[in-house]
Amino acid sequence: MNNRFPQLAWLLLIVLGAFAAAVSADELILADEGKTAFRIVVSDSASPSTKYAAEELQKFLGEISGVELPIVSDRTPMGEHEIVLGRSTRLRQLGVQIDFDKLGPEDYVLRVHGGHLIIAGGSRRGNLYGVYGLLDEHFGCRWFTTEVSRIPKRARLAVGPLDETMIPVFEDRDIFIYDCLDGDWRARNRVTGHRNRLEAKHGGRTDWHHYDYYVHTFAKFLPYEKYYDEHPEYFMEIDGIRPKKLKQEGQPCFTHPDVIRLVTEEVLRIMREKPNGTVISVSQNDNPLYCRCDRCDALARQEGAQMAPLLKLVNHVAEAVEKDFPGRSVETLAYMWSVKPPKTIRPRDNVIIRLCSYGASS
CATH class of the missing domain: 3.20.20.80 (Glycosidases)
Incomplete structure (x- = not known):
């Protein structure tokens, strides 16, 4: 019995080590102690909201980690470590299948694929909401008001394993406060509603209402x-x-x-x-x-x-x-x-x- 214990212990360590390696293989280190191997990849033909999403991602990842990730075209040669934002040739090069036809205008997918983080969403605001979903739900960013926010500071910024699809439950999401008059704040908190504050970079004004006939009509x-x-x-x-x-x-x-x-x-x-x-x-x-x-x-x-x-x-x-x-x-x-x-x-x-x-x- 005593002679078998060391063998079982070594076997257990091997199994646990293999499990840990598998988990860490799906975890991406976006930044570590002021350094990064990642960049943000966007199609040249991306919509204004997708290009703005790339800028917002770059801005807030920089505030969190102290590192600015470059934004590059999907025409550049593929790198080992990238954040791929939206529909692009890069997804085809990676062999990643995203059924964009089934994604609503504000739906999005977050997925770790090898050394790549995929953020892919619906045509209108899906990519932008995917960025904010990542920042909010995975990195703890909060935008309480137009002047008060919480952007955590992390020397090591990691994400994954990750494979999730987010679909808004409510088509119309609105609250009646003065911060809603700011388009950036509305977009970051994924507020839609009837107020005409969402510019093209936010995905544009919603068509949910006949706007001159909102309430008290x-x-x-x-x-x-x-x-x-x-x-x-x-x-x-x-x-x-x-x-x-x-x-x-x-x-x-x-x-x-x-x-x-x-x-x-x-x-x-x-x-x-x-x-x-x-x-x-x-x-x-x-x-x-x-x-x-x-x-x-x-x-x-x-x-x-x-x-x-x-x-x-x-x-x-x-x-x-x-x-x-x-x-x-x-x-x-x-x-x-x-x-x-x-x-x-x-x-x-x-x-x-x-x-x-x-x-x-x-």
């Missing part, structure tokens, strides 16, 4: 100045009167048949004129007022929620949109008096409810 669909004088009945009733002059824009009468028809017609007209959008908002004006006419009040009481008259109108619009524009959606707000859902009225499949919390502690 009834004032545009049914303006007081156009309809009130001849049709005051189109607008909210409070204590038996339908006021015209208010400090704030009021609300329509959501259950009036002509209001439902006019709003539906206006939405369809806008969607015909703005073919790139996929969602349009049909949502209450930005105030705590709502119609208290007998018809609106009866429906709200029946459903136990002031949302009921609004959602019934929105569903009618959405039905028309589905018929004329399959695949597109209508959004409305759950905001102030419309937060509580009705008992039985449910949004159609092509209706999106945007919960808009508004209290300081909400």
Whole structure:
């Protein structure tokens, strides 16, 4: 027994050593004590967002490690150690298969392949998001505000083994803070949304919304100045009167048949004129007022929620949109008096409810 122990011990060391070697073989040392063997490879025909991604990668890897990785064309001879960014001839030279046709515009792949790190993404922002995903999730970079960030310092910068595909769960990602007015901050935090702050280098402005009709849209669909004088009945009733002059824009009468028809017609007209959008908002004006006419009040009481008259109108619009524009959606707000859902009225499949919390502690 004693004579066999040294043999078993040596065998165990050999197995563990082989395992460690296999793991380390898939780990890439991007920088070590101020030195690097790596460079960033980008196609000459890369999109503005991919070229900007290379610049961002170079910038932040430099801040982390103190080493600046050169950016080179994929026409240069292949090196032993490279970060290959986006679709290029280098992927073909390496024999790396990336199914770009199956990648959405913001999807990306991170993969270690021999001595190469592959960052390959969708056509619009995939490569840029791949860079930020690497910096954020693997190297610990954070951009809390436009002025406050955390970029770790590492003398030795390693990555791998790595083979992951990232697909955003939500198409629209937005928060309502002043930092969102900065395009670089939005891109680094992978925020999209409706604000026109994303330049070509960020992948461009999103087409998710019909942008002039984002929220609080009834004032545009049914303006007081156009309809009130001849049709005051189109607008909210409070204590038996339908006021015209208010400090704030009021609300329509959501259950009036002509209001439902006019709003539906206006939405369809806008969607015909703005073919790139996929969602349009049909949502209450930005105030705590709502119609208290007998018809609106009866429906709200029946459903136990002031949302009921609004959602019934929105569903009618959405039905028309589905018929004329399959695949597109209508959004409305759950905001102030419309937060509580009705008992039985449910949004159609092509209706999106945007919960808009508004209290300081909400």
